[in-house]
Amino acid sequence: MKKLYVFMALLVVASMALSACGGGAPTAEDCSKEDVFCVGLVTDVGKVNDKSFNQSAWEGVQQAQAEGNADVVQFIETADAKDYAKNIAQFGDAGYDVIVTVGFGLGEATNAAAATYPNVRFIGVDQFNAETVAGVSGLNFPEDNAGFLVGALAAAMSESHKIGAVCGTDVVPPVWRFGEGYKAGAAYADGMNGTTTEVFVVYHSDVGFDKTFTDPEWGATTAKSMMDQGADAIFGCGGLTGNGAVSAAAQAGKYGIGVDKDQYFELTDAAPRMLSSAIKLITPGVAKLIAAAKAGTLEDGNVFGDAGYAPYHDLDSSVPDEGKKMMEELNKGLLDGSIKTNVPPVKP
């Protein structure tokens, strides 16, 4: 027993010594003050280091802090869907100025919280609201533009004039927009170059939500069957399923194209054969909206961030100069609106 008491006493002393450090910079407890600008982020069921949208959004919040647009930033990782409201309330009750909620799943909880906390600006990443909700800005992305760009690139680079895309379920609008944009981009490049490219796009809609984005074997098999039919560039759009397709293409010595962020750094086995990635600029998008919220210029309703394509990295020397020039023109055209993908926001 004696040893135990000594041990516990040591523990208490040690923890007190540790908690005594710190101080100076504003903390979460200062957020109720008017001059302290606080940004909280609530993830969807997942972590802030998921190498996907939760992480990108959190990096956006951190970027906003680095740019001086937020004094205090905190995150809460949602562990269970029934905690959405509670986790948002944690920030709302603490007097935070901006709350970023990440993912379609938090849409309803975000809209409900906006009514409870009228003084808080809400930024909903990937939340498209058909009707404007006061206090909520939905940050969406023109995935069709990103798909369009890599589709054009794939069509221009293909020697067999056959290209493929392996995607998650088309029930999720962003995924569908990636896939349809890919088709439109290939057709646009054909029009410019006078070629005819056959495009295979397959959605993994035959399984449930728990499986559609997490099925790399299916992705690899589907990509292989496309390559058997002659395809020499594969766009993987849909989480791990798409990653499987990209890796399979790289292994076969074909071109692989990533999605959401520059996957060159993530799919290291496929990196030498990664032509590009169709990217959603979530991090700068979130940072920009936080800056606007700080300046008081952020408006309610749907806001569209930017989409683009990643650098060619290892294959930079394989892409001819006219190809690079075409891509720059297309990107510019999509950004200024002179080129349109003609893909509707949701599957009709």
Added chain:
Amino acid sequence: MQSEKQSGSLTRQILQSISEASLVPFLAILTAVIVGGIVILFVGGDPILAYRGLLQGSFGSTKALSETAIWATPYIFAGLAVALAFKGGLFNIGAEGQLAVGAVVSALIGYALPEWLGFDVPAIIHLPLVVVFGVIMGGVWAGIVGALKAYTGGHEVINTIMMNYIALNTTSFLLNGVMKDRSPTNVIARTPLIADSARIPPIFEGLRVHWGFVLALLTAFFIWWLLTKTTLGFQIRTVGLNPDAAKYAGINVKRIVILTMALSGMLAGLAGVIEVSGLNYRHELGFSIGYGYDAIAIALLGKSHPLGVVLAAILFAAMRNGATRMQFLTQMPVDLISMLQAFILLFVAADAIIRYIYRIKSKGERVVLTRGWGG
């Protein structure tokens, strides 16, 4: 439990038996908190702040208390389900699946009954129907396993796990298919919202805690009464302790095994019903995931006693609920909570560790959990 000495009043005896029974779990929790604190120190966190956050987030305000009660509600039902099966010598790993089928059926009755009938059903009829159908579905789901055990000897551990797969994949199929919310903006695999008449009302205005929590406490009392004061309860416990003896004493063991599983499934089904009808107002893929497995831990920690289950459920609920506040204050990963729970269970299951550290003599009594394989 009956003390042979007649000295001391009955209440004193009860208090003494409670304090003896709860000593090891209590010390296990204390030890887990200390070990958890050391881990927090190791990863550079502040244990005092973390535990303060945990307490504030779970009991620090009326809102926090309300949210803890919300977490505790399904935990109590599912924990009772597993505990009841333990008392009957059965290991019900299937609470997860029974909970899911209960949730699906209650959601279906909740949103579709008015459509089928073509008129609004008054709450006094609708709500009981929602509850009863969900409960029956959970009971049937587990009863199948009980019947397999009774008539073919198929082990309930294997069969409940298999039934979990069937339940969860069927749920996924239904929520992506015929039961999916067809409103144009919805892309999530979930049912439409249930009718107002199918909802369990909140107890207080402005807080989410609903009458399901009270029902959970009453159910715990009922299970205690059933197990200790009725013939059926005596039969369940006897079969649990020694089925051969039970058989020679004239108990229909097959009937009791099926009944125990069915009752256990009904309780787990009720956990699913209460989540749909009292909190979420719909069922969605990914809702209520893992509660059936947490329930096993809760039944173990509560030593399969209804009161113990309620206390263990509230503890687990407080930890899950307080985790948010803890992360808010310290930015520590919420996984820490799972680790704490694992430590508690480790010390409860391997109570020799606790008895050694705190020099507690074993009384030689053991809680019967299951009879193991082929029993």
